[in-house]
Amino acid sequence: MQYFPLFVDTHSLKVLVVGAGDVASRKLDLLSRTEASIHVIAVDICPDTLNYVKQSRITLEQRAVSDTDIQGYDLVYLCTADKRLNERLAGIAKEQGVWANVVDNPKYCRFITPSIVDRGRLQIAISTAGAAPVYARELRARLESWLPQSITPLFDFIAERRQEVQQRLPVFKHRRVFWEQFFSRNDSRFDENTQSHYDASFLMQKQNGELLLIDSSTAVDLLPIGAMPYLQKIEVTYSRLAIPFELNELLRRDASFSDCFDEATIAQQLAEGESCLVYGELDDITYLAKRFPKAKYLQAGSF
Numbered sequence: 001m002q003y004f005p006l007f008v009d010t011h012s013l014k015v016l017v018v019g020a021g022d023v024a025s026r027k028l029d030l031l032s033r034t035e036a037s038i039h040v041i042a043v044d045i046c047p048d049t050l051n052y053v054k055q056s057r058i059t060l061e062q063r064a065v066s067d068t069d070i071q072g073y074d075l076v077y078l079c080t081a082d083k084r085l086n087e088r089l090a091g092i093a094k095e096q097g098v099w100a101n102v103v104d105n106p107k108y109c110r111f112i113t114p115s116i117v118d119r120g121r122l123q124i125a126i127s128t129a130g131a132a133p134v135y136a137r138e139l140r141a142r143l144e145s146w147l148p149q150s151i152t153p154l155f156d157f158i159a160e161r162r163q164e165v166q167q168r169l170p171v172f173k174h175r176r177v178f179w180e181q182f183f184s185r186n187d188s189r190f191d192e193n194t195q196s197h198y199d200a201s202f203l204m205q206k207q208n209g210e211l212l213l214i215d216s217s218t219a220v221d222l223l224p225i226g227a228m229p230y231l232q233k234i235e236v237t238y239s240r241l242a243i244p245f246e247l248n249e250l251l252r253r254d255a256s257f258s259d260c261f262d263e264a265t266i267a268q269q270l271a272e273g274e275s276c277l278v279y280g281e282l283d284d285i286t287y288l289a290k291r292f293p294k295a296k297y298l299q300a301g302s303f
C-alpha cells in the first residue's frame with residue numbers, strides 16, 4: 001500500500017492552489033466543501049473558480065506564481081499545465097515540509113486526490129494509486145446511485161444520539177449490539193421510522209441478559225417444554241453442585257461453567273448481556289429469585 005488513506009481535519013488548514021483551469025476547479029469543488037482556508041494563484045481564471053471568489057469561499061490572486069508563494073501552507077495543489085513549473089514548485093514544497101499534490105505527475109505527489117462520495121459525515125474515498133482515475137470515478141458513480149442521499153441526515157441523527165447511547169448503555173458490548181440492531185432495522189435510510197427503530201433497539205438490548213434459576217429439588221425431566229429454548233440460550237452456568245446429567249444434556253455444548261461466583265458476578269454478567277443459569281440448593285435459589293426479580297425460576301410444571 002503505497003498510498004495510505006486517512007481523513008484530515010480541515011479546521012484551520014491552509015491550502016494553496018496554483019492554477020485555475022478545469023483540473024484546479026475540480027479540486028476546488030471538493031476543497032470548498034471543507035473548513036480549510038483556500039488561496040488560489042493563477043494567470044487565467046475559469047468561470048467555476050470565479051464563482052467561489054464571488055461567494056467569498058476562496059481568495060484569489062491573478063498573477064504568475066513565484067517560488068516564495070509556497071511557504072506557510074499545509075497543502076499545495078500544483079495545477080498548472082506547465083510540467084516543469086509544477087515539478088520545481090513541488091521541490092520547494094518538499095524542502096519546506098509542505099505537502100504537495102502535482103496534478104500531472106504522481107511521482108512528485110506527497111498525497112493524491114481520491115474520488116469522493118460525499119454524504120456529509122459519511123465520506124467514501126476511492127483511489128487506484130494513480131493507475132486508473134476513470135475507474136475510481138466510475139466506481140464512485142455506482143456508489144452514488146446505491147447510497148441514498150438521506151444517509152447525510154441519518155448520520156447527523158446518529159451523531160446527535162451517540163452520547164445518549166453511551167450514557168444509557170455504559171457497557172461496550174451493549175452499545176455494539178445496540179448499533180447492530182439499529183442498522184439491521186433501519187438500514188441506510190432516514191425517514192419517519194428512524195426514531196422508532198432507534199427506540200426499539202434499546203428494548204431489544206434489555207432482553208439480552210437473562211437469568212434462569214433451577215433448584216436441586218426439581219426433577220429435570222419434569223421441567224416444562226417451554227423452558228427448553230431458554231436453556232439453549234444459556235452462555236454461563238453457575239453451580240457449586242454437580243450438574244445432573246439430564247440437565248447438562250439440555251445446555252449448549254459451548255456454554256461455560258463456573259463453581260466460583262457470587263451475586264455481584266451474576267449481576268455483572270447480566271449487565272453485560274449474558275444469559276446465565278444458576279443451579280443450586282433450594283434455599284440459595286429462593287434467595288436469588290428474590291434478589292433478581294426478573295429471573296425465570298424453572299420448576300416442574302410451572303413456567
Ligand SMILES: C[C@@]1(CC(=O)O)c2cc3[nH]c(cc4nc(cc5[nH]c(cc(n2)[C@H]1CCC(=O)O)[C@@](C)(CC(=O)O)[C@@H]5CCC(=O)O)C(CC(=O)O)=C4CCC(=O)O)c(CCC(=O)O)c3CC(=O)O
Binds near residue numbers: 106
Ligand atoms: C495521481 C492523481 C493525482 C491527483 O490529481 O491527485 C491523478 C493524476 C492524473 N490524472 C490524469 C487524468 C485524469 N484524471 C481524471 C479524473 C480524476 N483524477 C483524480 C485523481 C488523480 N489523478 C490522482 C490519482 C487518483 C487515483 O488514485 O485513482 C480524481 C479521482 C480526483 C480529482 O481530480 O478530483 C478524478 C476523478 C474524480 C471523480 O469524478 O470522481 C480523468 C477523468 C476525467 O477528467 O473525467 C483523467 C483523464 C483520463 C486519464 O488520463 O486517465 C492524469 C493524466 C493527465 C494527462 O494525460 O495530461 C494524471 C497524471 C498522471 O497519471 O501522470
Ligand SMILES: NC(=O)C1=CN([C@@H]2O[C@H](COP(=O)(O)OP(=O)(O)OC[C@H]3O[C@@H](n4cnc5c(N)ncnc54)[C@H](O)[C@@H]3O)[C@@H](O)[C@H]2O)C=CC1
Binds near residue numbers: 018042044080
Ligand atoms: N490530476 C488530474 O486529475 C488531471 C490532471 N490533468 C493535467 O492537469 C494539468 C492542468 O490541466 P487544466 O486545468 O486542463 O489546464 P489549463 O491550461 O486549463 O489550466 C492551467 C492553469 O494554470 C495556470 N498557470 C499556468 N502557468 C502559470 C503560472 N506561471 N503562474 C500561475 N498560474 C499559471 C493557468 O493560468 C491556468 O489557470 C494538465 O497538465 C493536465 O495534463 C488533466 C486531467 C486530470
